[in-house]
Amino acid sequence: MIEIEGLNKVYNPKSSEPLHALRDVGLTVAGGECVILSGVSGSGKSTLLSIIAALEKPTSGKVIVGGEAIAKLPDLHASHYRSKSIGFVFQHFGLLESLSVEENVTAPLANRRLGRADIAARVQRAMEHASILHKAKSPVRELSGGEKQRCAIARALVNEPGIIICDEPTANLDTANSRKFIELLSSIHAEGKTILIATHDPIFDTLPFPHRIVRMEHGRIVEK
């Protein structure tokens, strides 16, 4: 479960024009729930996801994930939390261009003390799940947009996290690939993983599985 209470994020707080990215945000997401954060660019949805993923620290407020307060975690603990609990899918995929699909999927495990066989098995499973196994040895720079997206999903899944966070996941996909992505998302949801998606793509308004749409404007939640 994710519990957010009184969350504020101000960029450049000491400048003459501070930017209030989040204003008193409160949200509860049950385990296994799929929440779509919708809103125009600059509404604060990406910032909210970054804070839930402990990529950024809030100015004030509480974020409790699985009973653990993560808002002010020091770097080492925040990294451990991300590694253990969060799988991130970026808008521009965020792949390491010089590596192959398999190597990209291996990257989140490289800083963990796991055996080679264990890593190989996890990577295999994740690539299978994301339907990208057939491209395992291909350099990611040679992949299509849809394939890059599946590689990014496999990488997000490889640590077997409880929460999958997607920031504008279909922004760089055509309609056919967006639909394939939603199919994949559906199977991930079916496994009981919590899914948080920041998007303004209307395709997410009618997902084929239970979900909740949370609308944001000017850093506030306006509709839950």
Next chain:
Amino acid sequence: MPGSAFIDFLLLTLAREKSKHIGVVFISTLMIFLLSSVLFLSSSIQQSLTGLLGAQPDFVVTRMQGGRAVNTPKEWIEKIAAIEGISSITPRIVGRYSYYPREESFLMVGIDLFDEQSNAHLKELVGATDLRSFYSGESLIVSEGVRKFLESHYYRDDFSFKLPDGKLKKMQLFATLPKGGDLIANDMVIVSMEAAREIFGMGADEVSDISFNVPNDAEWDTIVTKLSLLYYDIAVTDKRDIARAYANLYNYKGGLFLILYIISLSTFMMILYQRYSLIFSVERRDIAVLRAMGWSIADVLRLKFYEAFIIVLGSFLAGSLLGYIYVFWLDAPGLVGIFLDSANIPFDISFVPHIDLGTLGSIFLFFAVGFLASVLIPVWRVAITAPKEAMG
């Protein structure tokens, strides 16, 4: 210790991004090669000099007139020998013979037939069992450098010295000294004492200087005082002066190189710093991606540290090995002219391999610390930035 998965990933990124690293490795290897060559050369020269000076007499005295060295009377020998603590006193005829057409000069050394120590040493060097024909007064022994010089001027079997009265003295080439690490002997010509006296136009009761040893080091300063009291016109040179003069000369040349090296190194480090700074957005983005995937700042720094360390170590080993081959196998063509430059015969010597591990360690530390700092500081700055920001 990093885990096997970390090492696999490290080697993977190094291999996959080799085109990114190859330029850095090349420049690093070149810089290490240059610095190690200079330090190997300097170290070998100083080592050779230390050995060489060890075999030289402790003191050399000569007569001065108006601040100019002149011929020394042989009669000084008796009075000097009478000073307690002095041994192995030897009169010498040593000087530079100028070869005017090319403005070159040879170091001419006259050897006495009755000087057993010099004779034995000479026999050993040239491998001759009988030196009698050499002492006949019409032969000369030359160094490899002089032999090559004479050959280049078509003197293959003999050479004619110009005497003070303008006549020519033709002498046969008896033997060539073996090529070695002897820096002083490079332009040496050895003749009999009588021949040297004739060529330099010295009287029978004169020598160029007188050498002797003082086995008790503690007495050296006392001996200098006694000699000064004995003769008002005496100049005393001891081995320490020569050692100091050579050390200053090579330290000066090595120091110049070091300054040039530091300038180049600083420039290189600045380029590296820029390279790993904010300019390369791909590098920034990759670090941000790793951070978002659960890598801590320490993990990122560890990856970049090992990556840079492998580059430094590889470049250091390659550069040092190339430096060793260049100096000790190929005799440092090009560089030797700068270090042993003189208006005389070009040096033709082999450097005796001598590696001071302290020097080698200093090169490594000097380079590695700068390199690692140039890489890790910008990486650290990117790593501490919120990954979202770093991903642009």
